[in-house]
Amino acid sequence: LPRRARSGRLDSGLVAGRGRREPISRRERPAKKALSRAAIVKAALEIIDAEGVDRLTMRRLAASLDTGAASLYVYFADIEHLHAAILDQLLGGLDLKRGKAEWDERLVGLLVSYTELLHAKPALAGKAIFTRPSGDNYLGLLDFILALLREGGMEPVSAAWAADVLLLTATAIAAEQGRRDERAGSAREEEELAEVIAAVSPAEYPHLAAASGALLSGAPEERLRWAFLAVIRGAMATPGADVRIP
Amino acid sequence: LPRRARSGRLDSGLVAGRGRREPISRRERPAKKALSRAAIVKAALEIIDAEGVDRLTMRRLAASLDTGAASLYVYFADIEHLHAAILDQLLGGLDLKRGKAEWDERLVGLLVSYTELLHAKPALAGKAIFTRPSGDNYLGLLDFILALLREGGMEPVSAAWAADVLLLTATAIAAEQGRRDERAGSAREEEELAEVIAAVSPAEYPHLAAASGALLSGAPEERLRWAFLAVIRGAMATPGADVRIP
DNA sequence: ACCTGAACACCGTTCAAGT
């Protein structure tokens, strides 16, 4: 095992007696599995769950796989492709069953599930706005959303554009909401905008002052369902032709 | 001027004759202005315009102001607060005039302007999803949107939630679209998802295959206007009570 | 083809020390 023997990490585990550092045992790092896209994504998800998305870096991920960061570039062109693959894997947990409720109620439920899935990983949601995944699970989700919209009788162009907007909205809300939760720990100035809105001057911003109660009202899930419902209803009432620029 | 004399950057300008490096002249760095929030934001905008948002870092920004990165922390708690201040400054360029068109047409136009403003700065738009600005210009924009929605007769809670969703949607679209444009230079695999969608298997994803033409159809501005119009119409038809969870 | 260590070219933030 020449490579492992040369490893600095392993060496420090073997040089015993100094500072009681936990030895890197065979239990922790069993029979060094071969690298693969799937194995890398799995390890990435473990890091995210254990320490949060911010701690997921190429270097840290590589270390958890007992290799160097450079090795990951055999499987992913860059960190954005890695993020896309992780997100697609996550989407595999979505339940795309038929169900018996009305099509719009099922669609809202699905989008809420999607948002909640991303909610715990706000940083990942933020990345997803830039790099949408193009894996099987994302395609399956998109296909299912289109099916529901068509089931509801939505015009084809509206349905296509609505699916796009709905997914983007869900992703953006997950990114925003999730980050807000993360910050809650700091406690000193959680929700700066909310505070500013609550204290805004009626003379300077009359409509804002009048609406401040409404702006801060509603449980997160209510507002989430409202957003999806509004987009669906609006899309239903808006054929693509309404915005055609000649 | 003891500090400037000690500056490594300036020294390298003074040691003449080596490699023809452009001297840091008084024209370029005139009479070293005092730091202030406004001066820092101004310098940041100059960097963004000249080199793109990705090049805007605390260290680089500080260097352009002839100081060290640590000095900026007197004015901004962290880089996110800096981003929020930059975005708010940018929003000052928005035209909030009354106009004579119908309220919804004016609102769509305003949101398109907002998106275009951010479009050139996709990375900044991406940050704005996490940290919304809470400066005067953002408040003014929010106030104006609320005024238009109320002018259209929208129910107060719907109007408040719609303003929030519209701004988030515009920001997310700007982030997504802008990044796509940035990538166009690479030319090898522009729009991975689009390619995948165009070539999707009808057996596996029947609705997606059927909608692939519609999904890729439409000019960016058509789709943008459609998205805003759909949200506005949907919000009009969706009172907050429709999603109240008892 | 796959994997590696080392290097390259950077980051944001903190802090003791100065003015």
Next chain:
DNA sequence: ACCTGAACACCGTTCAAGT
């Protein structure tokens, strides 16, 4: 109060060299 250099604790990506 404001400003600084230096340090701390990191990053993503490339590349020559190995197997």
